[in-house]
Amino acid sequence: MPRQVFNILIVGQSGRLMFEALLFAASLRQKSPAFEGRLIVATPEPGSLWTSNPTIRNGGVLEALARLEAEVIPFESRHFGQAYPYGNKIEALSVLPEGEPFVFFDTDTLLTGEIDAVPFDFDRPSASLRREGTWPKPTLYGPGYTEIWRSLYARFGLDFESSLDLSQPDEHWRRYLYFNAGYFYGACPHRFGTRFLEYALSIRDDLPPALIGQSLDPWLDQIALPLVIHSFGGARDSLPQGHLDGSTSCHYRSFPLLYARECDEVIATLEEVCAPNWLKKVLKGYEPIKRMVYQGRGQRVRALFDQHNLPRKEQAIRNRIKSAGLWMR
Structure with a gap:
């Protein structure tokens, strides 16, 4: 092609x-x-x-x-x-x-x-x-996911039904x-x-x-x-x-999260990209890169986790890093 x-x-x-x-x-x-x-x-x-x-x-x-x-x-x-x-x-x-x-x-x-x-x-x-299912957050007495999303599609004259993933149950956010x-x-x-x-x-x-x-x-x-x-x-x-979000790109969100949960290839890419001296001189001006990449704090974060058995929720990962005094943003 x-x-x-x-x-x-x-x-x-x-x-x-x-x-x-x-x-x-x-x-x-x-x-x-x-x-x-x-x-x-x-x-x-x-x-x-x-x-x-x-x-x-x-x-x-x-x-x-x-x-x-x-x-x-x-x-x-x-x-x-x-x-x-x-x-x-x-x-x-x-x-x-x-x-x-x-x-x-x-x-x-x-x-x-x-x-x-x-x-x-x-x-x-x-x-x-x-x-993750970050939005909306339906309340006990409604409206639920269907009513909220349907109202938005109606606002702009869009077909709501054709947007649904019918393999997911009604009122589950992935639907x-x-x-x-x-x-x-x-x-x-x-x-x-x-x-x-x-x-x-x-x-x-x-x-x-x-x-x-x-x-x-x-x-x-x-x-x-x-x-x-x-x-x-x-x-x-x-x-x-x-x-994308696979073999070609990684949306890492923050450097502590990158070291905690991403695969070895992503870690290698980060450290390889940061290696040239002409880039290093500039990147050291940002404290999280300086400490996480160049001073090895990222590897200390990585040692806190089994990358094949990570906590299910991102907040639990963040909390463990913070408890170890290694969080940076």
Whole structure:
């Protein structure tokens, strides 16, 4: 099959995200040297929705990103900003070229394989299924999952029944289309982003009655995302399993969690990517990378767990790391 050309978008800003963006870029260049698309690091411009300047101003980080052929492009925060930084991934889609396929990744992701080998069908978008049942949280007296999700599909004129996974029981969260927004992809970032913004703002500013009492922070992007994907003909099974969140990428969330639960290949990728001296000089400026990778704290975290018999809940993993005094974010 001919190689697909697409662009990759991540969001970077001052602090943690700029160092994660640098790691992402380094892993892309090391694991996918033949990647032909653009790697764009979108950074929010300062403005009334930010209490401090969010742009990347660290000279060492900017030089390293340029060396890795990552394009840093600013965007204006018009609707979310400091109050809801997860909205960056919605507004940042505007910096991508219109009509060109795209994949968005959270910066706390490592590429561990050849991204061009992933069989994306950009006309049937999808997103990460590495998630827990974090939203909604139905109360004892209702409404339940069906009523909550049905109200959202009705709001936007979407067919609710065709979104259901009928292999799952009624009122089980997996029956309903729900993604982690750690990655998502589509055919046109402008069409996708415009609809994503429309749905998110509608939910935030005109809350459907069935959602009263449900938290939108930090879940708003993950509430709107399945509706957007469904509206473009996407689904939970659009991408064959085993590629993203598998052999090709790892959404590690934090460095302690990475060392605690990811496979040996992911650990090796992280430490290999961090090894070049020109990158090490920059990455040591971020304390979690300095201590976890370069000073060996990550291996101490790994020794706390049997990676073949991990606690079922992420919170239990976090608690064990914190009890050992090894948690960092």
